[in-house]
Amino acid sequence: MLGPILETLIGGLLTGVLYALVALGFVLIFKASGVFNFAQGAMVLFAALSVARLSEKFPLPIAIVLAIGVMIVLAYAIEFLVLRRLVNQEGIVLFMSTLGVAYFLEGFGQTLWGSDIYKIDLGISKNPIFLFESVFPGGILIDPEEVAAAVICAILVTVLAVFFQVTRVGRALRAVADDHQAAQSVGIPLNYIWLVVWATSGIVAIAAGMIWGSKLGVQFSISLVALKALPVLILGGLTSIPGAIVGGLIIGAGEKLAEILLGPLLIRWFDLAGGGIENWFAYVLALLFLLVRPQGLFGERIIERI
Amino acid sequence: MFYREAGQFKTTYGSDEAIFPIVQDRWFVIAAIAFAVLVVPLFAGQYLYTEVLIPVLILSLAAIGLNILTGYCGQLSLGTGGFMAVGAYAAYNLALRVPEVNLILVFLFGGLMSMLVGILFGVPSLRIKGFYLAVATLASQFFLEWAFARIKWFTNYAPSGSVAVGPIELFGIPINSPERKYLFVFILVAVLALTAKNLVRSRVGRMWMAMRDMDIAAEIIGIRPLHAKLSAFAVSSFYVGVAGALWGFFRLGSWEPLAFDVNRSFQILFMVIIGGLSSILGSFLGAAFIVLVPIFLNQLPGWLGVGLSTATISHLEFMIFGAMIVFFLIVEPRGLARLWAIAKEKLRLWPFPY
Amino acid sequence: MRAPAGSTVAAGEVLLSVENVSLSFGGVKAIQDVSFDIRKSEVRAIIGPNGAGKTSMLNVVNGFYQPQHGRITFKGTTRTNMRPYDAAHGGIARTFQNVALFRGMSALDNIMAGRTLKMHRNFFWQILRIGPALAEEDEHRHRVEEIIDFLEIQAIRKVPVGRLPYGLQKRVELGRALAMEPDLLLLDEPMAGMNLEEKEDMSRFIVDVNEQYGTTIALIEHDMGVVMDLSDRVVVLDHGAKIADATPDDVKRDQNVIDAYLGVAH
Numbered sequence: 001m002l003g004p005i006l007e008t009l010i011g012g013l014l015t016g017v018l019y020a021l022v023a024l025g026f027v028l029i030f031k032a033s034g035v036f037n038f039a040q041g042a043m044v045l046f047a048a049l050s051v052a053r054l055s056e057k058f059p060l061p062i063a064i065v066l067a068i069g070v071m072i073v074l075a076y077a078i079e080f081l082v083l084r085r086l087v088n089q090e091g092i093v094l095f096m097s098t099l100g101v102a103y104f105l106e107g108f109g110q111t112l113w114g115s116d117i118y119k120i121d122l123g124i125s126k127n128p129i130f131l132f133e134s135v136f137p138g139g140i141l142i143d144p145e146e147v148a149a150a151v152i153c154a155i156l157v158t159v160l161a162v163f164f165q166v167t168r169v170g171r172a173l174r175a176v177a178d179d180h181q182a183a184q185s186v187g188i189p190l191n192y193i194w195l196v197v198w199a200t201s202g203i204v205a206i207a208a209g210m211i212w213g214s215k216l217g218v219q220f221s222i223s224l225v226a227l228k229a230l231p232v233l234i235l236g237g238l239t240s241i242p243g244a245i246v247g248g249l250i251i252g253a254g255e256k257l258a259e260i261l262l263g264p265l266l267i268r269w270f271d272l273a274g275g276g277i278e279n280w281f282a283y284v285l286a287l288l289f290l291l292v293r294p295q296g297l298f299g300e301r302i303i304e305r306i
Numbered sequence: 307m308f309y310r311e312a313g314q315f316k317t318t319y320g321s322d323e324a325i326f327p328i329v330q331d332r333w334f335v336i337a338a339i340a341f342a343v344l345v346v347p348l349f350a351g352q353y354l355y356t357e358v359l360i361p362v363l364i365l366s367l368a369a370i371g372l373n374i375l376t377g378y379c380g381q382l383s384l385g386t387g388g389f390m391a392v393g394a395y396a397a398y399n400l401a402l403r404v405p406e407v408n409l410i411l412v413f414l415f416g417g418l419m420s421m422l423v424g425i426l427f428g429v430p431s432l433r434i435k436g437f438y439l440a441v442a443t444l445a446s447q448f449f450l451e452w453a454f455a456r457i458k459w460f461t462n463y464a465p466s467g468s469v470a471v472g473p474i475e476l477f478g479i480p481i482n483s484p485e486r487k488y489l490f491v492f493i494l495v496a497v498l499a500l501t502a503k504n505l506v507r508s509r510v511g512r513m514w515m516a517m518r519d520m521d522i523a524a525e526i527i528g529i530r531p532l533h534a535k536l537s538a539f540a541v542s543s544f545y546v547g548v549a550g551a552l553w554g555f556f557r558l559g560s561w562e563p564l565a566f567d568v569n570r571s572f573q574i575l576f577m578v579i580i581g582g583l584s585s586i587l588g589s590f591l592g593a594a595f596i597v598l599v600p601i602f603l604n605q606l607p608g609w610l611g612v613g614l615s616t617a618t619i620s621h622l623e624f625m626i627f628g629a630m631i632v633f634f635l636i637v638e639p640r641g642l643a644r645l646w647a648i649a650k651e652k653l654r655l656w657p658f659p660y
Numbered sequence: 661m662r663a664p665a666g667s668t669v670a671a672g673e674v675l676l677s678v679e680n681v682s683l684s685f686g687g688v689k690a691i692q693d694v695s696f697d698i699r700k701s702e703v704r705a706i707i708g709p710n711g712a713g714k715t716s717m718l719n720v721v722n723g724f725y726q727p728q729h730g731r732i733t734f735k736g737t738t739r740t741n742m743r744p745y746d747a748a749h750g751g752i753a754r755t756f757q758n759v760a761l762f763r764g765m766s767a768l769d770n771i772m773a774g775r776t777l778k779m780h781r782n783f784f785w786q787i788l789r790i791g792p793a794l795a796e797e798d799e800h801r802h803r804v805e806e807i808i809d810f811l812e813i814q815a816i817r818k819v820p821v822g823r824l825p826y827g828l829q830k831r832v833e834l835g836r837a838l839a840m841e842p843d844l845l846l847l848d849e850p851m852a853g854m855n856l857e858e859k860e861d862m863s864r865f866i867v868d869v870n871e872q873y874g875t876t877i878a879l880i881e882h883d884m885g886v887v888m889d890l891s892d893r894v895v896v897l898d899h900g901a902k903i904a905d906a907t908p909d910d911v912k913r914d915q916n917v918i919d920a921y922l923g924v925a926h
Contacts, residue, residue: 081632082636095382096575099572099575103624103627104629106621107622108624110624111621115621233441272457275456280445280451283445290434294438508793512776515762519762520760522724523760526744528776528777529773
């Protein structure tokens with residue numbers, strides 16, 4: 001029994017890394033602009049489609065560079081057409097506007113790039129690796145793509161952390177995250193900063209989209225990954241990069257373990273037609289967590305002043 | 307005759323607070339209702355009933371429900387589809403297990419069950435706000451969708467997982483033709499819309515709006531957040547639940563949980579945003595817009611003589627809805643209802659510019 | 661806990677007493693061992709330099725903050741844990757330093773909302789909007805129109821308050837508080853940011869409310885001229901502690917107060 005559980009745990013953790021990558025994009029944008037970007041999933045889809053279709057014509061590295069260009073243009077368009085016109089609006093209005101952006105991008109991406117299932121070949125072996133064959137019968141099966149995802153995620157987070165802490169833009173970004181008006185008053189151009197974060201999270205979306213796409217194929221359902229990343233955010237806190245990572249791991253591992261451990265019990269007790277509790281487990285976990293600690297694991301507590 | 311209020315003096319506060327303070331408006335509405343009940347059946351065909359009128363009316367009701375919660379009380383919900391499902395499955399099970407119950411009670415039961423579930427899932431709103439709450443309502447959406455797919459009792463152990471309603475009748479009159487379905491839906495929706503309008507302009511409505519605009523100030527005038535928020539969840543889910551039951555019985559006939567998935571939630575939310583937040587009229591306008599655009603798009607290639615694949619059309623639909631949402635949030639956050647009001651304002655002065 | 665709405669306090673007797681109240685946020689001491697009382701039908705001013713803890717004091721009285729130490733007795737009942745809506749039920753109304761109106765609602769609806777606690781018809785009457793519910797709505801509209809007349813804001817009745825200039829917003833906010841027919845009215849800088857004419861109007865309203873309805877008023881204000889004119893007694897806070905409590909004339913002469921306002925070399 002321990003072998004399969006361990007295997008599920010590791011598989012879940014690695015899936016969690018993917019959730020974390022998507023959540024990371026959310027956190028970046030939320031930190032700098034206070035926008036809860038529901039379109040992050042659509043951006044992942046758009047990025048994956050761009051890479052997949054461009055890599056049909058160009059070698060993968062060039063396709064990635066071109067896709068980065070596409071995401072920067074997209075970030076500019078979103079900043080120019082949407083965000084700039086909604087400055088000083090309530091958070092909830094901005095959130096709803098990103099719902100609109102998400103819908104638009106889903107339609108636009110598929111009109112532009114096509115709506116079949118496309119492949120991204122990262123050149124990583126699809127053969128599973130078996131570990132601990134001497135400890136457990138049959139060993140533990142690990143997907144090399146998920147390991148690659150974990151490595152990419154680690155690299156991205158390190159780069160971002162350095163970027164935020166060391167560079168001038170990073171410092172401006174943290175200032176904006178703290179207080180828009182104060183940052184503007186010392187001469188930090190708000191629009192530019194927003195462009196930078198949206199472009200950055202577009203690049204994070206490329207990473208997430210490529211890994212997800214190489215695993216499952218690039219198709220419309222990728223945009224639904226945003227729905228998986230929401231509970232991750234709640235759990236980790238909206239403004240915390242470590243929170244996004246830890247939250248992703250907890251949700252990834254939690255939902256897989258729940259499926260194999262809790263699922264059969266629920267089926268037996270309530271006479272269910274199958275499990276599938278993965279679909280809501282993350283949400284219920286996040287919801288329960290919210291009631292105990294509304295600011296999330298690493299989020300900042302908001303003290304309301306009257 | 308001009309559309310003008312000159313010479314109509316309000317002598318009581320009651321007449322100042324009437325839904326349609328201007329006489330011409332009142333006539334217009336009476337005429338519209340008479341038209342819907344008496345004239346429409348003279349010319350409407352099956353397509354108009356089943357593809358346009360019935361869906362618009364039912365989804366308007368769901369949009370009114372969501373508008374009460376989101377537009378009036380300021381609590382964003384992405385779980386509308388789930389509550390519609392509760393209404394639909396509750397009504398189905400009552401009609402199935404107690405066949406002698408009157409049809410109206412069946413729908414009320416759908417609404418009441420949805421209301422109970424709504425109150426339950428509304429409890430987190432006492433601690434969390436904004437997008438946190440939006441995520442919490444998504445939890446209810448996914449949980450409910452799963453529950454109706456997996457718990458066999460809800461679907462009466464149907465092996466396919468889909469349910470179908472039997473023949474429908476009201477006081478012994480079978481409601482089997484599109485025309486009868488339309489009339490039944492129209493009357494029920496009209497009554498519930500009027501009820502909603504009364505609520506939002508009474509004490510309860512002011513309580514909700516106070517909560518929406520500034521919760522702290524609402525507390526100091528003695529409004530309990532518990533009362534205000536949970537009553538909004540309750541009333542909202544009731545409307546959404548009745549709409550869900552109507553959708554199941556009169557639009558679908560047989561359905562699976564997928565009919566009430568998260569996309570349904572978004573669809574209703576879009577109706578509210580495009581139609582106009584905190585407007586009952588807007589809920590109707592938004593629903594009509596969202597239902598009519600795809601129909602229009604499907605006709606478009608035929609009219610223009612260009613070939614568009616169905617995939618392209620559905621992508622276009624996404625793009626148009628997305629763009630409209632952004633457009634309305636930026637340009638006119640009160641949506642089509644506000645445009646309507648502006649047009650009326652202009653008409654009041656016409657033919658003079660000021 | 662809810663203060664009993666029925667109990668009455670005669671004019672001149674203590675309506676509210678604050679005893680040894682201390683409040684801190686983490687390490688920051690906002691209020692330190694402050695005691696004072698407010699008598700029925702008086703205008704009581706709370707003054708002090710910025711950051712003295714005046715607004716925190718109102719927030720304590722009003723139930724937004726729970727003090728760590730001390731007792732608060734209102735209309736003879738000592739309360740421990742109270743929420744703002746309990747305060748409202750007990751008869752405490754207030755306005756805010758930064759206007760806290762319902763921006764999406766008209767001036768009329770804002771003031772009508774102040775009547776929420778006075779309206780009792782249940783849900784189903786409101787749905788039907790006939791008979792008793794309509795009569796009730798009418799009766800309260802009548803009361804609200806009186807307040808609108810009193811504050812001279814007839815012309816802006818139906819205007820969404822978000823569109824009103826600041827001075828008028830402050831007036832509507834006062835109107836909403838008056839609609840509650842409170843026993844104790846807390847006004848947090850009702851004249852901040854107003855020009856002279858607006859200040860004169862607002863002063864007149866405050867005096868009239870106090871004299872016509874006998875409403876007890878606790879007032880935070882920076883304009884010393886206004887404070888000296890309007891108030892019966894003044895309590896002075898500095899760095900969260902009480903440094904004086906006397907009539908306006910005595911306060912003016914108090915050395916501690918002068919030091920607090922002008923600063924003193926230590």
